[in-house]
Amino acid sequence: MRDPRPADDEPLDPALDAITFAILDGGPVDWTSATDPAIASVSGELRLVADLASVHRSIAGQEADRATVAPGFPWRVGPLTLTSSLGRGTFGEVFRAWDNELHRDVAIKVLFSTRAAADDAARMREEGRLLARVRHPNVVTVFGVQPIDGRTGLVMEFIHGRTLAALAAEAGPMSAHDVRQIGLDLCAALDAVHAAGVLHRDIKPQNVMRDENGRIVLMDFGAGRAADDAVAMAGTPLYLAPEVLNGAPASRASDIYSLGVLLFHLLTGGYPVRGASTAEIREAHREKERVRLRALRPDLPVSLAQAIDTATEPDPAARHAGAGAFRRACASTGRATMSRRAWLLGAAAVTIVGTLAWGAWPSAPLPAAGEPSAVASRVTLPPFASIGGPSSDGRYFAYTDASGHAWLWTTGTADRRKVVDGSTRAERVDFLRLSPDGSRLAYTAFKPDDTAQLRIADTRDRWPAGALDPSPDITLLSTRGAWAVPVDWSRDGSTLLAMLYRDDGQVEMLAMASNGSQSRHVATFAAPLPRRVSLSPDGRFVAYDAVTGAGPERDIFIAPVDRSGPPARVAGGTSSEEQPVWSFDGSALLVNSNRGGTFNLWRVPMRDGRAAGSPQRIASGTEDLTPFGTTADGDYYYALQTQRERLWTVPIDAAGVAAGPPVEVRGDATFTRRSPAWSPDGRTLAHFTIRGMNMYDLGGYLTMQTTDGARRHLTLPLLFFGGAAIRWAPDNHGLLIRGRRADGYFAYNRFDLQTGELTALVKAEPRGKEDALGMSPGWTSGGESIVWTTGDAITERVLASGRQRVLLQLPPGEQVTQQLPSPVDRRIAFSKIHGKDTVLAVREEDGTIRELLREPRAGSIFFVDWTADATQLVYALIDQNWNPHLWRIAAAGGTPVDMKIALEPGRIRVALRPDGRAVTYSTGSTAFELWMMRGIAR
Numbered sequence: 001m002r003d004p005r006p007a008d009d010e011p012l013d014p015a016l017d018a019i020t021f022a023i024l025d026g027g028p029v030d031w032t033s034a035t036d037p038a039i040a041s042v043s044g045e046l047r048l049v050a051d052l053a054s055v056h057r058s059i060a061g062q063e064a065d066r067a068t069v070a071p072g073f074p075w076r077v078g079p080l081t082l083t084s085s086l087g088r089g090t091f092g093e094v095f096r097a098w099d100n101e102l103h104r105d106v107a108i109k110v111l112f113s114t115r116a117a118a119d120d121a122a123r124m125r126e127e128g129r130l131l132a133r134v135r136h137p138n139v140v141t142v143f144g145v146q147p148i149d150g151r152t153g154l155v156m157e158f159i160h161g162r163t164l165a166a167l168a169a170e171a172g173p174m175s176a177h178d179v180r181q182i183g184l185d186l187c188a189a190l191d192a193v194h195a196a197g198v199l200h201r202d203i204k205p206q207n208v209m210r211d212e213n214g215r216i217v218l219m220d221f222g223a224g225r226a227a228d229d230a231v232a233m234a235g236t237p238l239y240l241a242p243e244v245l246n247g248a249p250a251s252r253a254s255d256i257y258s259l260g261v262l263l264f265h266l267l268t269g270g271y272p273v274r275g276a277s278t279a280e281i282r283e284a285h286r287e288k289e290r291v292r293l294r295a296l297r298p299d300l301p302v303s304l305a306q307a308i309d310t311a312t313e314p315d316p317a318a319r320h321a322g323a324g325a326f327r328r329a330c331a332s333t334g335r336a337t338m339s340r341r342a343w344l345l346g347a348a349a350v351t352i353v354g355t356l357a358w359g360a361w362p363s364a365p366l367p368a369a370g371e372p373s374a375v376a377s378r379v380t381l382p383p384f385a386s387i388g389g390p391s392s393d394g395r396y397f398a399y400t401d402a403s404g405h406a407w408l409w410t411t412g413t414a415d416r417r418k419v420v421d422g423s424t425r426a427e428r429v430d431f432l433r434l435s436p437d438g439s440r441l442a443y444t445a446f447k448p449d450d451t452a453q454l455r456i457a458d459t460r461d462r463w464p465a466g467a468l469d470p471s472p473d474i475t476l477l478s479t480r481g482a483w484a485v486p487v488d489w490s491r492d493g494s495t496l497l498a499m500l501y502r503d504d505g506q507v508e509m510l511a512m513a514s515n516g517s518q519s520r521h522v523a524t525f526a527a528p529l530p531r532r533v534s535l536s537p538d539g540r541f542v543a544y545d546a547v548t549g550a551g552p553e554r555d556i557f558i559a560p561v562d563r564s565g566p567p568a569r570v571a572g573g574t575s576s577e578e579q580p581v582w583s584f585d586g587s588a589l590l591v592n593s594n595r596g597g598t599f600n601l602w603r604v605p606m607r608d609g610r611a612a613g614s615p616q617r618i619a620s621g622t623e624d625l626t627p628f629g630t631t632a633d634g635d636y637y638y639a640l641q642t643q644r645e646r647l648w649t650v651p652i653d654a655a656g657v658a659a660g661p662p663v664e665v666r667g668d669a670t671f672t673r674r675s676p677a678w679s680p681d682g683r684t685l686a687h688f689t690i691r692g693m694n695m696y697d698l699g700g701y702l703t704m705q706t707t708d709g710a711r712r713h714l715t716l717p718l719l720f721f722g723g724a725a726i727r728w729a730p731d732n733h734g735l736l737i738r739g740r741r742a743d744g745y746f747a748y749n750r751f752d753l754q755t756g757e758l759t760a761l762v763k764a765e766p767r768g769k770e771d772a773l774g775m776s777p778g779w780t781s782g783g784e785s786i787v788w789t790t791g792d793a794i795t796e797r798v799l800a801s802g803r804q805r806v807l808l809q810l811p812p813g814e815q816v817t818q819q820l821p822s823p824v825d826r827r828i829a830f831s832k833i834h835g836k837d838t839v840l841a842v843r844e845e846d847g848t849i850r851e852l853l854r855e856p857r858a859g860s861i862f863f864v865d866w867t868a869d870a871t872q873l874v875y876a877l878i879d880q881n882w883n884p885h886l887w888r889i890a891a892a893g894g895t896p897v898d899m900k901i902a903l904e905p906g907r908i909r910v911a912l913r914p915d916g917r918a919v920t921y922s923t924g925s926t927a928f929e930l931w932m933m934r935g936i937a938r
Contacts, residue, residue, distance in 0.1 A: 077148045080108065080155070092151075096158060099143075105158040106143060111151050134196045135411065137380050138189035140219040159219070161211035164266065168205055174266045176300050180330055182208075183263050183308075185216035187327030188380055190259060193218070194252050194323055195377060201250045203258035204239045205265065237278045238271050242285040242314050245278065253316035256326055260311025260319075268296040272312045285314060304330065376619075379637070379930045381409055382416065387930070388432030388441065389629035390637050392491070392584065394932075396438040396459075404428040406443055408459050419457050420445075420473075433486035434459075435493045440514070442476075442486035442496055450766045452483030454498060456514060476516050483744060484510070490539035491584070495561075497522075497535040497542065505742040509533065509542065511561045523559050523567065527717035527742040530554075531698045532579040532627060535561075536586050541609040543570070543580035543589055550756065552701040552713050554578040556591055558609045570604065570611055578699075579692075581627045582606075583634070583937045590636060590937055591615070592622050599623035601636075603936070618936045623671070626692035626699075628930070634938030639693040643927040644672040647687060649920045650901055656872070656888050656916065658900040665920065667705060676911040676920040677726035677735070680823075680868075683707055685911070685920060686735060688722045693928045702735075702751070716751065717742065717758050724775045725909070730783040730823070736761075738773060748777050748786055761786055762797055778820040787828065789816040794828060794843070808843055818863040822891075824870040829891070831863035831875065840875055842891055852893050866891075868914040874899070876908050884908055886919065 075082040080097040087094050092111040099106050135141075141157040164182070168174065174182075186208065193200055200207075200218065207220040237245065241257035244250055264272050272291050275281035284290075290312075293305040307329035313319050320326035381387070381397055384407075388398035397409045404422030406429045409415075419441050422429045431444040441457045454477040476496070477484045481503045488497040493514055500508040507529055509522040522542055530544040531554070540561055545554040553576040559567040570577075575595035582589060589604045593615075600620045605613035624641035631637075648662035665685065667673055672690040679686070684706050691699035700722055702714040721739030728735055735751045746769070747760040764772035777788040780796070787796045787807065792815055794808040810816065810832060817838075819830035826845040831838065838861040840853040852873070855861050862876040862884065873891055876884035886901040901919060903910070909922040 077153075078146060080106065080146060082108070097155075099155075105160075106155050107158045108146060108148075108153045108155050110148055110153040134192050134198065136189055136192035137411075138185045138216055138218060139192060140217050157217075159209045159211050159217050161209045161215075161217075163206050164208045164210065164262070165205035167210060168266055168269070173269050173297070176267070176297075176304055179263055179266045180304060182210075182216055182266065183259075183330040184327055186218060186259055186262070187323045187330060188378075189216070189218040190255055191323035191327065192378070192380075194255070199250050199252065200255050200258075202236060202239075203255060203262055204236050205262055208262070237281050238274070240281075241316065242273075242282075243316060245282050245285065251316065252322060253319050256311050256319050256323060257313075257316075259323075259326070260308050263308050264293055264312060267293065267300065267308075270296060272309075288314070290314070376931055376933045379411065379932050381930060382407075386430055386432060387628065387639075388434045388443075390631055390635075391434055391438030392436035392632045393438070394631040394633065394635055394637075396434060398432045398434040398441050398459075400429055400432060404430075406432060406441060406457070408434075408438070408441070417459075419459050431485040433489065433496070435489050435514075436491050437493060440493065442489070442498075442514075444483060444485055446483070449480075451478060451480050453478045454484040454486060454512075456496070474514075474516050476512050476514075477519070487533045488535040489514075490535055491537035491586075492539075495535065495539040497533065499529075499533065501742060501744050503743055507742055509544075509559075511535075511539070511542075520561065522561055522563065527719065528715045529698055529719070529742070531692070532581065534581050534589075536582050536609075537584060538586055543582065545578040545580060547715050550714065552576065552699075552715050556580050556589070560609060568610065579625070579627055581630060581636070581937070584630050584632050585938070588937070590618075590627070590630070592625060592627075594623075599625075601625065601936075619933060624692065626928075630937040634935040636933045636937045638931055638933070639928045640931045641672070641692065641926070642929050643925055645674045645907075645922045645924045645926055647673045647676055647920060647922055649918050652899070652917050652919060656897060656899060658919075665705065666709065667703060667711065672722075672926045673703070674722060674922045675724070675726050675909055676922065677728055678911050678913045678920065679728050680730060680732050680914060682914040686726050686728070688726070689713065690722050690926070702737075704753070714753075714756065718749070724777070727778050729779055730781065736777055736779060736786060738775065738777060746773050748773060748788065761799060762788070774816075776818045776820065780821045780826065781824055787819065787821050789819045789830070791815055794819050794830065807847075808849075817859070820863065820866060822870040823866055823868060827870070827891070829863055829866060829873050831861050833858050840873070840889070842873075850893065852889055852891075853896065862908050864908065864910045865912040867912065867916050872916075874910070874912055874919075876903060876910070878905075882906070886910065 079099055079101045081100060082095045082097045084096045085093055086096055086107065092109055094107055094109045097106050097108050140159065143155045143157070146153040146155050190200065190203075202220065203218070207218065209217045209219060211217060239258040239261045241254035244254045261271060264270070270291070272293070273281060273284045273289065274291075275284050293308050294300055294302070297305070307326065310329065311319055311326055320329060381399060383401070384399035385402050386400045390397055395411060397411065398406060398419065399409060400406050404427070405418055406420035406422070407416050408419050420429050420443060422445075426448055428446045429443055430446065433442045435441070439458065439460050441459050443455055443457065445453045445455055447453065453475050455473040455475050457473045477498070477500070482501055484498045484500045486496055486498050489495065496512045496514050498510045498512055500510055502508060505526065507525045507527075509525070511520045511522050513519070525546070528547045530546055533542060533544045535542055542559045542561060543556060544559070545556055547553070548555050556570040556577045557567040558570050570589065575593055577591055577593045579592045580589045587606060589606055591602050591604055592599055593602050598620070599622045600617050601622045602615040603618050604611055604615045626639040628637040628639065647665040647667070649665055650662045651659040653659035665673070667689070673687050674690065676685055676687045678684070684704055687703055687705070689701055689703045698719070700716075702716055703711060704714065705711045716737070716739070718737070718739035719742060721737055724738035726735055726737060729750065733753055735753065737749050737751050738746070739749060740746050741749070741760060745760070746764040748762045750759045750761055752759070762773065772790065774789040774791075777786055779786055784800065785796050785798050787794060789795070792810040792812075793806050794816060795804060796807050797804045807828065808830075813835065815833045817831045817833060819828055821828050828843040829841070830843065831840050836856065836858050838855045838858055839851055840861050840863060842850045842852065844850060853861060855877070860878045862878065864874040864876055864886070866873060871891055872888050874886060874888050877887050878884045882905040884903040884905065886899040886903065887896045888899055889896045899919070901921075903921060904923050907922060907925070911920045913920070
């Protein structure tokens, strides 16, 4: 018999690998995959081994009778109708079945033996209990245990898809992008498994499926055990950690090792440690015969290879500290693929309003403190643009996707149904709010004619899919020049609370009957607006937070819906009290407060709209928390910020080159800080500080930080402002800020630092069309005009007269990426895309264009700033891996100089101090996750 083992430098053939493990697992063998001549030559011997293994299992099963497990299809057993066999293993067979009561496909694993040994039946029940502990879309959902003709059957979610083993055998090694996404999902699944106190113990491609929608599902916990349950070795040798192979008990670290091997295998078709038998694998570990990932795939990103190599370290202590840490390492290895144009726009600003970034993960769950203790766990949803909170039983979530469709997501089964199809109506759907029972969805629809409608859809008409004649959505309000946003429901679903953003910049709070019969005015606000508005379950009171001074501190107020009295302050003083959420029964408010110096979550007893007892601290470290809602079980759902942007300053020497390492700018390090801008006198650094995840930047403020370390925070009467650059006025007393005003218009606004007055200098038309205003506005040298870019043009507006003119119109196919007027004269520096090239140029005062630099790659140059004397330009040069580095060049032309400062890809927010002796820039990205604290809101 030919030795099928590969040479020492040859990876194991994926098809041979799949056949081998199918034989070992007792599953069906795909003999058609044996097309390679080397495999075909031994296929006869392999078939003989498979037959012998089958005979051995039939003997080991004693009275197992595979032929009579299912006498014929369809086979009715209790509420289930078994329709087909999905495969056989050592202990039993898996069938597809139809649940006649719940009308859904299920899978059922049935033990072979009619007199199943007690330990086998116990093992099946234990597997069900293990899976029941885990509620995660990337982990197969178990529905229960079903006795079948004296056998034990485990009923679970049916996955329409294929195993990773089958996909890898068919397509060969996968791309770094695909494996990274699989790794992120499996790390999240394993994190949930471990959080439930369970070890999987047999992670391999055969136990992971990709469904037809691309969802990755970790399956087959037959080898799984509770984390504190010491049992004999289980799992597949090539995927087992060396310590487990040598007899040590399985652990979270050994599961991480197995997952690392799985990702290694998907990328290469091989394994970090190889052998044809368990003894050979042990020997390879002992001799440290380990292959590093980039030795087989040198094209991989270094950080991805390092993340997987760390997971497969022989020493458990050298591996990732947990599945969450492994996921963060994978998440940091790459960014979503985007077009060059999108990358260039993102380099100027990354808009995070209403968006959760699921590609980045926290260092730890929200810490708990006080009594009762808060137990936090993460909830996973598909990628979405906005979210509408949970139903009262926590079963459903509503969300919108990037295409403007609204979906209903079932957390237990990871199923989803489209509720509103925005594309069919040529409208954009946003601002969702799900009714407590999950049967109705309130949302805002923006139509092409600038009409906005507040509607309610019946989700039951879309559940299950295939309803032929759903009820029409109820339109509660239709406006032009204003728009309404749903914010909360009463517990019985009879009242919907909404915020109406009016043309005059005022925001009106309305209590509306959900059948559309009536509407009641409750209160009127002006920006800065409440971060959170919450309707009491009985519909009688509204709790909200409001800014009461010049700083960002907020107080909590209660307003009666019937306006029987004025709003009453519930909590306030020197601390900031914000983001109130009613408990499900209305007996308490949950409030985020920094009383005592740090943010904690407090429970305030309430009775008839008034505080009825002393606040109780229920969780600590909540500065990054943004609440979504509570459930009948007292579960508290919230967004948790897991990554944030930070500011750094690098000293510059007389030659214009970095003179030392970057130093972090002191400030609110726990919050996102972005868009640095130095004042003309060089004494003050302005930047945005963004807190939490809102529809708008309602938790954000403007931070002014002087060179002597003094700081002050100013609230901005804007709904959204964190996306674009800040530009100081030449007089040193005002700032040019691009943002969305309370009347709904995006505008370039002057914010007066002395009076706090906000004046719109240019408004985008029509309302809400932010694309009409570019991301790089600037002042002319005397402050008499502002200049901005929109795609292929640079435009100027004279403030005194309102006269507007185009200063530069590019030919078709060209695009300005960044511009800024000179601080001393009428010149304008800009970068543009010209075909496949990128150009850095200056528009002279007479209108002529001086080209300074051209790179033969679109998006490779991004203009940053002028020096104070306007003799030099600073720009970012982006290399082949999209990593930007700062350079400078004389405005009159000359040889570029490398400033020796590296930035992050997609993150070009840079400010040159006017004296030229320092550069401040931002790093990192802003990301959020959905979390839940169990039982604290009762």
